[in-house]
Amino acid sequence: MLLKLDNLSVGYGEFIAVENLDLSVSKGKILALIGPNGAGKTSTIMAIAGHAEVKSGRVLYEDQDITHIPPYERVKLGIALAPEGRKLFFDLTVYENLVIGNYIFPKNKEKEKMEFVFELFPRLKERINQIAGTLSGGEQQMLSIGRALMAEPKFLMIDEVSLGLMPKAVSICYEAIKKLKNLGVTILIVEQNTTKALQVADHVVVLESGRKVWEGSREDAMTDSSLIEAYLGLKKGEL
Numbered sequence: 003m004l005l006k007l008d009n010l011s012v013g014y015g016e017f018i019a020v021e022n023l024d025l026s027v028s029k030g031k032i033l034a035l036i037g038p039n040g041a042g043k044t045s046t047i048m049a050i051a052g053h054a055e056v057k058s059g060r061v062l063y064e065d066q067d068i069t070h071i072p073p074y075e076r077v078k079l080g081i082a083l084a085p086e087g088r089k090l091f092f093d094l095t096v097y098e099n100l101v102i103g104n105y106i107f108p109k110n111k112e113k114e115k116m117e118f119v120f121e122l123f124p125r126l127k128e129r130i131n132q133i134a135g136t137l138s139g140g141e142q143q144m145l146s147i148g149r150a151l152m153a154e155p156k157f158l159m160i161d162e163v164s165l166g167l168m169p170k171a172v173s174i175c176y177e178a179i180k181k182l183k184n185l186g187v188t189i190l191i192v193e194q195n196t197t198k199a200l201q202v203a204d205h206v207v208v209l210e211s212g213r214k215v216w217e218g219s220r221e222d223a224m225t226d227s228s229l230i231e232a233y234l235g236l237k238k239g240e241l
């Protein structure tokens with residue numbers, strides 16, 4: 003296991019967004035976290051990144067308890083996040099956003115890492131001096147993933163991979179996810195487009211109202227008709 007959540011509860015003040023969640027991500031695999039709006043998917047990954055308040059339970063990474071270490075320490079350990087809404091520096095260029103992704107790391111590998119991002123997303127290289135706020139939604143998602151990759155993560159989390167993107171951009175992002183997996187990166191995706199998520203995921207966890215209501219392999223997910231109908235809004239055979 004690369005990452006393990008042990009009985010984790012996450013909340014905001016009195017409100018509990020995620021309750022007693024147990025979840026594991028195996029090294030080199032892709033986990034898809036799915037579920038309706040407000041289910042607690044974003045809260046879960048924000049807790050892993052260190053940006054949400056853990057009420058109880060533990061976040062374990064490479065068998066180390068990281069529940070209470072600051073976010074940048076987690077980045078140094080190899081945990082990176084492409085957050086919901088991309089959270090780019092919209093007034094800065096593509097290049098400058100990527101430089102910021104490297105800011106806690108030595109400058110000497112910056113160019114090499116940026117070249118890797120450009121290999122994955124050639125579109126970003128073409129637009130290197132463009133202001134991030136003027137990029138298309140798809141290009142912004144590529145930049146958000148690219149910025150996370152500047153940390154050379156072992157564990158990459160992407161929130162809402164395909165939300166609001168054109169089909170072509172969705173394909174580019176998913177191709178990149180497959181390539182990263184082949185390079186050994188462990189990936190957690192939060193996704194509304196469950197059909198797409200199930201094409202790449204090894205394991206699936208469904209959250210509803212802050213609780214885990216289903217979990218299993220992709221094969222299990224694709225053959226469990228109650229899951230498909232209840233949570234994916236599809237009839238068996240439509241996947």
Ligand SMILES: Nc1ncnc2c1ncn2[C@@H]1O[C@H](COP(=O)(O)OP(=O)(O)OP(=O)(O)O)[C@@H](O)[C@H]1O
Nearest residue numbers: 014017018019037038039040041042043044045046
């Ligand atoms: N900063 C916050 N302050 C208070 N409540 C919050 C905050 N962020 C999220 N919540 C609440 O926590 C619950 C879970 O939200 P979360 O964003 O984790 O769910 P989600 O599954 O990612 O949903 P969505 O797909 O809509 O983003 C929701 O009821 C939401 O209103």
